[in-house]
Amino acid sequence: MSGNSFGTLFRLTTFGESHGAALGVVLDGVPAGIELETACIQKELDRRKPGQSAVATARQEADQVEILSGVFEGRTTGTALAMLIRNKDQHSKDYSDIARTFRPGHADFGYTAKYGFRDPRGGGRSSGRETAARVAAGAVAKKFLEKFSIRARACAVEIAGIPAPVTDWDEVENNIVRAADPEAAKKMEEAILAIRLKNDSCGGKVYCEITGVPAGLGEPVFDKLDALLAHAMLSLGAVKAISFGDGFEAARQKASEHNDAYLGGGKWSSNHSGGILGGISNGNVITFELAVKPTPSISQIQKTVDTEGNAIDLEIKGRHDPCIVPRIVPVVEAMAHLVIADCLLMQKQNPFR
Amino acid sequence: MSGNSFGTLFRLTTFGESHGAALGVVLDGVPAGIELETACIQKELDRRKPGQSAVATARQEADQVEILSGVFEGRTTGTALAMLIRNKDQHSKDYSDIARTFRPGHADFGYTAKYGFRDPRGGGRSSGRETAARVAAGAVAKKFLEKFSIRARACAVEIAGIPAPVTDWDEVENNIVRAADPEAAKKMEEAILAIRLKNDSCGGKVYCEITGVPAGLGEPVFDKLDALLAHAMLSLGAVKAISFGDGFEAARQKASEHNDAYLGGGKWSSNHSGGILGGISNGNVITFELAVKPTPSISQIQKTVDTEGNAIDLEIKGRHDPCIVPRIVPVVEAMAHLVIADCLLMQKQNPFR
Amino acid sequence: MSGNSFGTLFRLTTFGESHGAALGVVLDGVPAGIELETACIQKELDRRKPGQSAVATARQEADQVEILSGVFEGRTTGTALAMLIRNKDQHSKDYSDIARTFRPGHADFGYTAKYGFRDPRGGGRSSGRETAARVAAGAVAKKFLEKFSIRARACAVEIAGIPAPVTDWDEVENNIVRAADPEAAKKMEEAILAIRLKNDSCGGKVYCEITGVPAGLGEPVFDKLDALLAHAMLSLGAVKAISFGDGFEAARQKASEHNDAYLGGGKWSSNHSGGILGGISNGNVITFELAVKPTPSISQIQKTVDTEGNAIDLEIKGRHDPCIVPRIVPVVEAMAHLVIADCLLMQKQNPFR
């Protein structure tokens, strides 16, 4: 209730700071009987982990996951499923300079206002590193959803202003920016490296689609499916906007253009709405797009103040992502899987259906 | 938990269908001692109620609110605060034709998939009419936040493709489209009327800003302030997208352009983030923009199927809004007030601060 | 979350004060498709309403219930189900004397400490009158559980020290004390009337059993079925203790005496545990007993202080129950039905079972 949990029936509670002892997650409500190996969780974590490529931070973390509870002889037991990821490569000293400053674009000032002080080691709890725990949890949700042939996939559709069409989903893991188009991917990679050379960083857009979702998911009126997805995605610190289906373009359409009509047999005339009408899935593919801001930690000198209010020139050292978009792709998928798993359980609980 | 409640400490639970007996809301967690008159709630409801102008539905509802509990001698008691709004002008027969059809752009199909059947009278629970209960609740939150000089204001910044700058907030209630610019308002009004003549409808964009919010609101990691606002706003059926601060533009900025730096004394170098960094308010003005889709109910003939799957030509009769943007403005403010009130209570509960 | 809601999936939120405009409840999570008439709710309310007999308060309230939402053409729709009960016979002036006193045995002092002031009209929100809303909600749960042949029944097993065996459940509604034994009932009635003559009141014990509950309900580790039932029952202001199965006698048994053993085919060797082992129903009858304290409002003079701390002699006027046990019986059943309905939905949500 104080922010470290998400979901109603398929519910995760995460913990851990960027440079603390460990990250982890407790999943409550995982149905009993799902076959679950550590390997399928590790696979997702490997996609998110740092140190993968030239466009990501050089921090080295194996992000090895250990299942602590909730699995017996390879199957989920229905009880609390906990997973642990130890932090290894912490370099706490790298951050000693900035303990007394408010880094631009970061939550430092807000956390200090909120708690009276803050853990300055790599951003503490506000670091994007906490998303590793989400990815571990999302892997369990993904495994569960496989039984229903439901799957979320995301990719980079714009980085540093360079657009990438969704040409081929199979290409996403073949390039280090996670675009679904090889040529665009190459340009994106070059753009990021050029920006990194200038000690700067860039943002981009992530597209996600969820296939196989049956009609009827989402709960009126406050837990509409799009509301839950928006909550999930905006809970990622780097995400600044979300749009479903035609998104902001819908604001310029007339109903005669925008309305999706049901054709029977699970078919729709169009999908301007992104698969969600009135907050309830309609059986169409669910689609949304996210705006990802540029990573705030850059090594060029920035103006800010210290905790006493004195103006200073800040130079952030350490190892940072020049563009977080490629690494946020598996996190977006994880959150999508978690939301859908929760909504599916909510829907399945009706004993008359 | 099943979707009709929202918030943790300042929590509302709503009920009621478009053509049922009544709409209402129970507010749990309203602090004791707030001076509250029915009039201040009625005032907000009057801004949302139908039948106000030529650009809104002709349905006539006084939307008279009655406080049923939680107020004693003009002050909130701290116990459950319930409010009731009776439906009057229901015209149920207007909807009899569409009981067996799936209206394009509506939740009809999703509700049927979800529940096995649906209340077809004006959309039942899926109707935007439920937002009256939110506005009543939001008026209480607004009153509470006045003590802290916190205020949310929204206005139409685009309708039918016509943009309106935020020239003067005092103009918003002087025109029937609720734009903050008189000239743009006039053009918007004309555009809506032209579209209505063609039996069509249009959407637009709503801008909202919240002033006076102290730094430190929002809870890491899942209940980030922007995540909660996104959840709240996307729980409005007509909203298809939300963006904070620079929104999708942030995806094209570099960190050196995008980063907001603290200058001390409550001042920031810029507000690209929309007043929220890492999910926590930073003391700056909170800003976001919403995409509102065109009202799906239009009276021109639309292709769809009936509940048996037969293709039909549907002509929706009844009285509908050619553009919902003007009437959604007070709803957006209400939801913003509710979120901030909840976050403020979450923050105040720390006994050491 | 602030105390006016109960349950996770089958969730009620109540409102209303003893002498306010109305009492009511919103039920969230009621499955769609349950046939529901006002009459079946009214029937339960009639069992709880005041003014029924010589052993109850003389306050006259019809406690007429109105369904405001969530039902369409006699069936639940799956959306929020709200019910309203208007207060009629309020006699607010009867309570004017005690506005500035802290009545012994009442929550007056606690509410004042909590909220800074209190609604003194008949106890406001702290009055047992709020349980009318629970009974209305419980009637819906009861109707739902009928589909699964699950039923909770309660009766008075002790009043003013007079025990009543559970001889015949069919007798419970045939006597005004709601005992399951006609002879004991007569003695109980006489005892209450004698105590009332002395301007005093008495308590008693209520026994409840729930039949038809399948094995497997309750959630480890905090939402054990007995924990939820205890929560539900102790949320009744007059209840001071709860014991399951052999209760406090279990503390004196050895495991060789106490252990219930499964015999196969749904049979158990014994039921010392009251149908719940390790917090999970085992398919046996669920049994528990409650201690109900004497109604604190009595008309003999009592020593107390006023809100300024001056010692006073308090004489409470008005119409009070000399023994609340008979009227609490339907409330206990209502809460039992609500808990079981919620646990049943929690269990049904597992898509693999």
Added chain:
Amino acid sequence: MSGNSFGTLFRLTTFGESHGAALGVVLDGVPAGIELETACIQKELDRRKPGQSAVATARQEADQVEILSGVFEGRTTGTALAMLIRNKDQHSKDYSDIARTFRPGHADFGYTAKYGFRDPRGGGRSSGRETAARVAAGAVAKKFLEKFSIRARACAVEIAGIPAPVTDWDEVENNIVRAADPEAAKKMEEAILAIRLKNDSCGGKVYCEITGVPAGLGEPVFDKLDALLAHAMLSLGAVKAISFGDGFEAARQKASEHNDAYLGGGKWSSNHSGGILGGISNGNVITFELAVKPTPSISQIQKTVDTEGNAIDLEIKGRHDPCIVPRIVPVVEAMAHLVIADCLLMQKQNPFR
């Protein structure tokens, strides 16, 4: 929401099975700034850990706790506080015989009905070993409450039918049964050992009092303080009953005997209610008593059936507590501290008080 979490603002989520890799807990909502050392948590765990004495199981577990997150430089940060306890002495083979049986007095049958199968190693999640995580969490709550001079203390007041008066709280840790009277303690110890010799086990009663609780804690109407405490205590598998203040005796008192009257200046005429009136603390000492059943695992032969329904003679091997009362005492204190900490935060969040 699925049972592994408890509390609203000061909220714990636990995980772990008796013979799994580890037990642990995530605490959400711990206020920032509390000085917290591992030692103060370890101290409480040492009171609960197995292998302490002749009246407890011989299983050897150091129950070493590790703080994984939420503490920086010795102070809580306000973010999720996770703690881990590795299982060491698991002896899984001891339990291989009973994998296919339903042990009398245990949750085996219920878990199998619930989940379709169960983790048979020492009871899996249903084992009382999970309470180690509660004790760790309770130690944090205790530390927090020290700032407000609030403290819960429990002791054994009856074991195997032998009563122990609350003579001297300082004696509780001086005897292995945790009674507050040395002489009674000796008799209790002898009784347990005699029962153990017969391969049997016994139960008892635990008394708990909470001092320093301000008036005003608890939330009407469902989250009454006694309802929350009852929920907390009945969530312990061995607890079968709870009574507040005079408990079941209250059922035999008249209001003229039972009513507690306020005398001003924080004094009350009596404390029959156990410090809670109408569900709200009144500033008096909070008192309650629990019935603890005999440990179900005994080594004498018991009749039961196997999972195929065949009657068998079961002989449970392994190391079990002949009486769990002494070890449940610190668990009761932990749960009491957790409930009060949560209620205190709920109360503190009112910005007007």
